[in-house]
Every structure is written in C-alpha cells, then in structure tokens.
Amino acid sequence: MIQVDGLSKYYGEHAAIKGLSFTIQSGEVVGFLGLNGAGKTTTLKVLGCVLLPTSGRVIVDGFDVTRDPHEIRKRIGYLPDTPPVYDEMTVGSYLAFVAKLRGVADANVANFVADAEKKTAITDKHDDIISTLSHGYQQRVGLAQALVHKPKLLILDEPTGGLDPVQIVEMREVIKALKGEHTVLVSSHILGEISQVCDRYLVIQGGELIAQGTEAELSNKLGSGGPIEIDCVGAAGPVIELLKKVDGVVDITMVKLDGQNLSLHVDAKNDIRPQLVKALVQADIGVLRVDRAAHRLENIFLKLTHGKDA
Amino acid sequence: MNTVLLIARRELGAYLRTMSGYVIIAVLLFLDGLAFNAFAVAGTAKKSSEVLADFFFWTSGIGMAGAVFLSMRLIAEERQTGTVQLLYSSPVHDREIVAGKFLAALAFLCLFYAGTAYMPILVAVYGKISLGHVLSGYLGLIFVGAASLAVGLFGSALTKSQVVAAVSSGVMCVALTMCWIVAKVVDRPFTEIITGLAWFGHFEPFRQGLVHLKHSVYFGLVTFVALFAATRVLEARRWR
Known part of the structure; x- marks a missing residue:
C-alpha cells in the first residue's frame, strides 16, 4: 500500500x-x-x-x-x-x-x-x-x-x-x-x-x-524481554529463591506483600512467562496473575530514543 | 467546475451563517449612505447624472474597503485553523480553491451592491437618469470589487494572520488606485505606464455611464493576475 x-x-x-x-x-x-x-x-x-x-x-x-x-x-x-x-x-x-x-x-x-x-x-x-x-x-x-x-x-x-x-x-x-x-x-x-x-x-x-x-520484534532487538509482573500466594523468600533458578531471570523485585499475597517484578532477558508459571505450579504455589509490565512499550520507546528505561 | 461551485457554495454559506458577513455589509451600507448624503447629493445644484457619478465614485471606494475585509479571511483563516489541510489532502486543484473562494466573496460583495440600489432609485425619483448609466456604473463597481477581492485573496494567501492580510491587501489596493499621483512626478515613459496601471482612471468612464472594452480588459487582467499569483502562492506552500 x-x-x-x-x-x-x-x-x-x-x-x-x-x-x-x-x-x-x-x-x-x-x-x-x-x-x-x-x-x-x-x-x-x-x-x-x-x-x-x-x-x-x-x-x-x-x-x-x-x-x-x-x-x-x-x-x-x-x-x-x-x-x-x-x-x-x-x-x-x-x-x-x-x-x-x-x-x-x-x-x-x-x-x-x-x-x-x-x-x-x-x-x-x-x-x-x-x-x-x-x-x-x-x-x-x-x-x-x-x-x-x-x-x-x-x-x-x-x-x-x-x-x-x-x-x-x-x-x-x-x-x-x-x-x-x-x-x-x-x-x-x-x-x-x-x-x-x-x-x-x-x-x-x-x-x-x-x-x-512488532512489539515483540522491537523488544527482542533491544535484547530484553522487559519486566514481568507476577501475583501469587506464598512466602516471599522461597518464591523469590525458586524464580531466581529459572533460566533467563536477571533480577527479581518484591513490589507488594499483603498477607500471603505477593507481587513481584521479574526482569528477564526474554519473554519467559511460560517457564515462570511452570516453576510456580510445580512448586504448588498459587498463581494469581502473570503479565508483561503494562508500560513495556514506553520502555522500548524510551530505550530506542534515549537508551534508558521508563 | 463542480468543485469550484462546491467550494464557492460552502464559502458563501460561511458568510451567511456567521455574523461577520452581515456586520461588514451593514457597516458598508451605512458608510455608503452617509457618503451619498454628505458628498453626492449635498453642495451646489447638480445634474442627476453628476449625482449618480458621485454615488458610483464613493461606492467604488467603500466597496473596495469591503472587499479587503471580506477577502482577508479567505485563505489566512483556513491556514490559521488548519482547515486548509482538508482542501490540500482532497483531490482539488489549487486554482479551484482560489476560484471557488473568489466567486463566493464576489457574490457576497454583490449583495452589498444590490443593497445600494435604493440610492440610484432616489436619484431617478427626484431627477432623470438613464438605465444605461446605472448599469454601466454597477458594471464598473463589479469590476473594481472583483479586482479588489482578487488582490485581497492574494494578500490572504501570503500569511496566516488576517490582520496582516487585510493591511497588505489594503496597501496594494490603495497603491493601484492612487498611483496616478506618482505618475505626475516621474518622467516619460513611466508617466504613461503608471497612469495606465492606476485603476481610478479605468473606472472613471464607467461612473460616467460609458463602457469601454479596454477598461474592462484592464480590470479582467488585474483580477486574473492577482488570482494567478494567489494560486502560485498556494502551490509554493506545498514545497516549503
């Protein structure tokens, strides 16, 4: 066209x-x-x-x-x-x-x-x-x-x-x-x-x-899958230790802890959501939500134009 | 031609749907009536034909001022509000945009001229005038109005600001009208050239009841050149 x-x-x-x-x-x-x-x-x-x-x-x-x-x-x-x-x-x-x-x-x-x-x-x-x-x-x-x-x-x-x-x-x-x-x-x-x-x-x-x-292509071009958000039910320490063992995880940040409900921010090299879910389910940890960070496109955009994260 | 009429219809609608058009006509008619009473009719005893000639003289000047105010918005406002992009991105030639806007403004100016008709009628009631004199005078008014609108359209194409458009068009119109004064202080052959350019000399026969082809061609030429220049300005903007 x-x-x-x-x-x-x-x-x-x-x-x-x-x-x-x-x-x-x-x-x-x-x-x-x-x-x-x-x-x-x-x-x-x-x-x-x-x-x-x-x-x-x-x-x-x-x-x-x-x-x-x-x-x-x-x-x-x-x-x-x-x-x-x-x-x-x-x-x-x-x-x-x-x-x-x-x-x-x-x-x-x-x-x-x-x-x-x-x-x-x-x-x-x-x-x-x-x-x-x-x-x-x-x-x-x-x-x-x-x-x-x-x-x-x-x-x-x-x-x-x-x-x-x-x-x-x-x-x-x-x-x-x-x-x-x-x-x-x-x-x-x-x-x-x-x-x-x-x-x-x-x-x-x-x-x-x-x-x-596409968004995925741009993301891959930058060599990072971008942050992944996880909400699950479990103790913070064991869950973080478990997820750190998953291949591709760069860093994990705890965003919120509300009783047994835990919110994590996982920085990964690629889109490793399936591997993360598999690890959590196999460890019998209740998964409430797994998603790419909502601001991922802004991140990609800013990395491309300014070379920095949002 | 359909596109020209389509643009002209919309433009004329814009004059008729807003107050500004009516205000301009009302002010022009008021000033023209005042000038008729103060200058055309007043003074020593005059022949009816002289009163009529004076009426056409004053109406031509007031019509010219009206043309400047009517034309100032034609392109400048479209550029100011961004609506010109609608025309630019549509399958419309620049000459069609210019022609459509010119026709609409001329039609609206003719409404003003139509509103002045009561003055020749008054002269006819109290004196004796020929229909030919009236028609010749109005033809001259339309020629002056068309030329002024074309120059105003050119001024409007040059800038985004309606004020700047009005001032530049006004200066051009006054210069074209009054340049016979300059002709008096320059040597030949410039005397003839400048006198030939001044449109007051070309309007004079019309207001006296005479129609000459050469004067009609002059006004036609001024109108065409100004519209052509406006078209070229619009075309040039796409390259900037």
Whole structure:
C-alpha cells in the first residue's frame, strides 16, 4: 500500500526527515512513534499529499506523490493533529461537503455520510453545529471526514490528542473497528494506546527511522524481554529463591506483600512467562496473575530514543 | 467546475451563517449612505447624472474597503485553523480553491451592491437618469470589487494572520488606485505606464455611464493576475 524510499524533507536548511524508507502492506494498522519534532507530522503530511518531498520516492497504492497526487488523494483519508472542521457548519452538511469534495457521487452522499457517522458514533450529532460539540466529538467528526469517502488508506495524526481518558478509550475502539476495512497509519504520543491498536510500529527520531517491527520484534532487538509482573500466594523468600533458578531471570523485585499475597517484578532477558508459571505450579504455589509490565512499550520507546528505561 | 461551485457554495454559506458577513455589509451600507448624503447629493445644484457619478465614485471606494475585509479571511483563516489541510489532502486543484473562494466573496460583495440600489432609485425619483448609466456604473463597481477581492485573496494567501492580510491587501489596493499621483512626478515613459496601471482612471468612464472594452480588459487582467499569483502562492506552500 505504501512504499517510502529515501524520503527527505527540508524546511529551509533544517532537515525535518532524512532518508526515510519503509513499507506498509494493505490492511495493516501501523503505529508511528516519535518524540515531538521527530518528523512524524511532516512524514504524514507528505503521505497525505499536503506537502511535497524534497527528495526520495513515495508510492501510495501504485501512485507517486509528486506525479499523481490527485490519484493518491482520492484513495486516502487524512486526519491532521487538529481536526479540520468548519465550526459554523452542521456535522451532516460538513461531511456531505467533504464527501462531494472527494468525488462521492451525489446519489451516494447521504449513505456515505450515514456510514461514517455510524462508524464514529456521531449519528445523533448529525444536525448539531460543529462549534457546539465537545473536543472529543469534534475529533470524531475529524475522523469521520477522513473516512467518509471510504478510502483505502487512513492517515491519522495524533487522533487521541487532547482527549480525556474516557474519550481516548472510545476513540481507540473506533480505530480498532476500522481494522481490516482500511490500511491505517496512526501516530500518537500516548504509547499505551498505540500498543492496543497497532499490528506494527515505526519508530522515528531526529527525522530518521531508528526501528520498525512488532512489539515483540522491537523488544527482542533491544535484547530484553522487559519486566514481568507476577501475583501469587506464598512466602516471599522461597518464591523469590525458586524464580531466581529459572533460566533467563536477571533480577527479581518484591513490589507488594499483603498477607500471603505477593507481587513481584521479574526482569528477564526474554519473554519467559511460560517457564515462570511452570516453576510456580510445580512448586504448588498459587498463581494469581502473570503479565508483561503494562508500560513495556514506553520502555522500548524510551530505550530506542534515549537508551534508558521508563 | 463542480468543485469550484462546491467550494464557492460552502464559502458563501460561511458568510451567511456567521455574523461577520452581515456586520461588514451593514457597516458598508451605512458608510455608503452617509457618503451619498454628505458628498453626492449635498453642495451646489447638480445634474442627476453628476449625482449618480458621485454615488458610483464613493461606492467604488467603500466597496473596495469591503472587499479587503471580506477577502482577508479567505485563505489566512483556513491556514490559521488548519482547515486548509482538508482542501490540500482532497483531490482539488489549487486554482479551484482560489476560484471557488473568489466567486463566493464576489457574490457576497454583490449583495452589498444590490443593497445600494435604493440610492440610484432616489436619484431617478427626484431627477432623470438613464438605465444605461446605472448599469454601466454597477458594471464598473463589479469590476473594481472583483479586482479588489482578487488582490485581497492574494494578500490572504501570503500569511496566516488576517490582520496582516487585510493591511497588505489594503496597501496594494490603495497603491493601484492612487498611483496616478506618482505618475505626475516621474518622467516619460513611466508617466504613461503608471497612469495606465492606476485603476481610478479605468473606472472613471464607467461612473460616467460609458463602457469601454479596454477598461474592462484592464480590470479582467488585474483580477486574473492577482488570482494567478494567489494560486502560485498556494502551490509554493506545498514545497516549503
């Protein structure tokens, strides 16, 4: 779906992105990670045909961004970091305008608008004036405009930016529901959300791609499986001694002891959860929970960009 | 063409759905009525055609100021709010964006001109004027308005700030109107060139009830060049 080869973009003397190369297959949901100023938005703008590249080649669905930008624009839906909505319009008239602008036949406009409103859960806001909506709903309207013409590729720049926790969860569910129907490229600073939505990640820093792959691939690349959390029932000393004998364990930290309930943090070279569970069960220790640490993606991200743990 | 009309319809809707458009028209009509009463009608006894010519003179200036205020938001506001990215990422040519916005603003400015119609009617009631003079004058007003809007659109494409857009467009419009003053202090051949550029001289026949092809072509050319420049500015932004 997307082939990027040696993409560079300069703003005057400043290189926003340098020699970026990656490929995205049809149907994938890919997360685009990077700190502020890393070049994420610039890359997405080039893919969305908002900006032209300084050098390099970008092919979207077989079309070159510099030669056939119009063909690409027909095939993409782009949500910038600020939803591009006209405040004075109603949601329905705005989406109808965008649908027509992107070439949807007049006869199909009403159906396409209704479909986009349904997917983004804003059907009940059809007649509301956009300026009267909350930021969360305006963000959904922004997403609805990106998909109203049923594009093959969705480019979402920080779709959860500025949303409250409930709105973030709702937006995440909306994006999850788009899986399969569209190829999605999504950037975000809130890495925990991306880990629940994406199949694969591209990590960018200083305008250069520093890593790409699934979460497990990125984790393995760093040579660490990351921390594992264990909740079990037993005496702290024997349990820790037992787990230290499991191959791959680097360090064990006791996080909490509540009566017989014990919470441990196991630092391991690889994902050794099966071995840990086996050791505990064979020793007749009750296992309540075994999981990778919730902030593992942040850890990977920070190790890649700063070389340190979260 | 469909895309141009689609953008024009949305843009015209934006003028009609918000207060700013109505406020601009109300202020313009108030000022125009004031100027008509204070300058066109007042003074020594005048022929009806002279009153009408003075009315067109003042209305052209007030229309030009209105055009600057109407056009300042056309591109600058889209860039300020980020909605320009919607247009940039849609299968729309930059020339279609410019043409659509220009047509909408011109249609809205024509609403102001339509609102001034009571003044020629008053002159007709109390005097004698020809319909040809009225039509010629309004044609001239539309030409001046179109040229001012095109220059304003160019100014709006240059910056994100509506204030800067209004100031730069105003300066360009005033310079184009008043450059005949400069022509008086320079030598030939610049005298002819600068006089030829000044649009006051080209509007004069229209307000007197005369329609000349060369003056119509002049306004058409100024409008086209300004719109073309605005289109090139939009195109250039994609490379920055």
